[in-house]
Amino acid sequence: MTLPPQVAGFDSASAMVVALARFLHGQDTPPLGKPGFRALRPVAAAASRLPAGVQEALYSAFSGAEGRQEAEIARLDMDAISAGIVQAYPRRRYPAVVIGSSGGALVHLCAALGVPWLPQTLLLPVRQRGISPDDPQRAAHALAGTARAMLDRNPDLVLHHMHDPNQDRLTLRRMAYFRVKRRTLGEAYERFLADHLEPGGLVIVAECGKRWPVTHLGERHLFQFGAVGGIPPQEYRQGSDRVTDYLRRYGADRTRWVAPVADGDAPEAEWGFEPVLRDDITAFADRFGFRVRRLAFDEPEDLSPLVADLYRWWYRRRGLPGNRLFVDSFILLDPWWTLRAGAVPYWSVFPVQPSLTALEKYLGDAEPYDHIQLALFCHGVESAGVAAAGQWQEVLNRARVTGTFAGVSPRRYPRDFRTFFGFQAALRRVRPRRQLPEPLPLTGFDEFLGEHGGRYPGLRTQERLMD
Structure with a gap:
């Protein structure tokens, strides 16, 4: 492809x-x-x-x-x-x-x-x-x-x-x-x-x-x-x-x-x-x-809490626990292995301070997760506004059971180029592996929005009715 x-x-x-x-x-x-x-x-x-x-x-x-x-x-x-x-x-x-x-x-x-x-x-x-x-x-x-x-x-x-x-x-x-x-x-x-x-x-x-x-x-x-x-x-x-x-x-x-x-x-x-x-x-x-x-x-990450909550809601409707959070970072994401791992995806635009703040707010509002895995995109420089590895570790400490970096060394971040390979390996190691579900119907998404859409103030949905 x-x-x-x-x-x-x-x-x-x-x-x-x-x-x-x-x-x-x-x-x-x-x-x-x-x-x-x-x-x-x-x-x-x-x-x-x-x-x-x-x-x-x-x-x-x-x-x-x-x-x-x-x-x-x-x-x-x-x-x-x-x-x-x-x-x-x-x-x-x-x-x-x-x-x-x-x-x-x-x-x-x-x-x-x-x-x-x-x-x-x-x-x-x-x-x-x-x-x-x-x-x-x-x-x-x-x-x-x-x-x-x-x-x-x-x-x-x-x-x-x-x-x-x-x-x-x-x-x-x-x-x-x-x-x-x-x-x-x-x-x-x-x-x-x-x-x-x-x-x-x-x-x-x-x-x-x-x-x-x-x-x-x-x-x-x-x-x-x-x-x-x-x-x-x-x-x-x-x-x-x-x-x-x-x-x-x-x-x-x-x-x-x-x-x-x-x-x-x-x-x-x-x-x-x-x-x-x-x-x-x-x-x-x-x-x-x-x-x-x-x-x-309004912001690139505004859909992240909604989609994370949608997956958790969807997993539980299917009888799965929904207790594992996987934090994506920029282009480090894999929807196939996310579903196979039964992970709730939360996408973070970059490993920077505003993204850290947004993730902390989500975790503060959400029901606690037993397991949190965290990917960090490494762009090779200590740029202004990048969040330090210790700050990301504090996020992982919020997990009730285990919190781990996904394929990136906090000591080598933001120059650990293994991150482009290791984040998927972290998902592949999760057991048990889940069967891929049938797609969620649009009516299911609408049902979720009807029940929970008011929790996301940055989101606006509007369907144009045909004449």
Whole structure:
């Protein structure tokens, strides 16, 4: 199962498409979405013991290797890319299809319902050399010609050139982040819906309302400095003590970043939903007699408590205990093994302070868990706002019986590259293994929302009635 090479595999949308598509094919999720990468586990274990500087060079080379030549991105045909996305899913009829924002909790919801998800946003990695991660002024304009050429060929796209020197420091040494958002369904998504959505079926529009300051560089061309993670937008632009400490730690010749002036805000590059797409979905649904339901939320993690509680409710209806919590981290998720382990999934966007706070709030509100397993995505740098291993250990101490890290060493975090292999092994070791259930009917999800939906203030659902 291979996505188009112009789409980054080391990214939320593509990794989540692969995880969900493989689940719907009855398969688990291999390391970084590629079965061949299983052979790299000994390499990752050895790399985790190397000096920090060597580790950073290896991470930069590996993650930045996905960057494509500017000429290839300039002549990109997004309809062909979308066709490659839909080909990942099994060819059968579905009661619903989800379209819109990325999110690990959303993937687990789709797995429970047995339905596919089509992302609005994809990451196009562009090869980049000689631009410091700490020079957003230069980065903003370095690829302007490539951006313009690609947008002229694809008039239904909005390009968010995202530059985050805090969390993506190592990858930015070798590639730029072109995140593109669809404003219309396009031929491939329309054909998939027409061919694979049941008559009168439901299109669920997943809408994350997260926004971020941007600089407009041209028509449908935005530059976003910073991204969702450990620090808020104002710290990227105004600086702070922890930003200064971070820059000094990595030898930068400055104490704060200087970025192009923001002249507005827009849907956040990776997670935010571009609402123009909703109008095109609604018009298409009207033509084919499909129903449309909005699933709107403010922050990328807002669905995590709901989906965790939904799984617990579903397990107990099936006579299972629902007493094991597995905390995903960014692209470290596997819906197939989660269900085989009888685990309740809680998706954490990154191992950063805001995600830690959100998880602590969930655990404070939820019935206690006997077992908690915790994955930690390791991005190779001690970024500003990252939560320390000791803080995550305190979360594990909330378990009534056992709390364990899932495939990551707290001593080597955030540079333990075994995490990309070990989190699944932790799920595979859980006994007893459960049989995969039949999908939860949409009526079951509606029943859960009717009983418990009021507990999630960040969630808004609304179904549009057909005329």
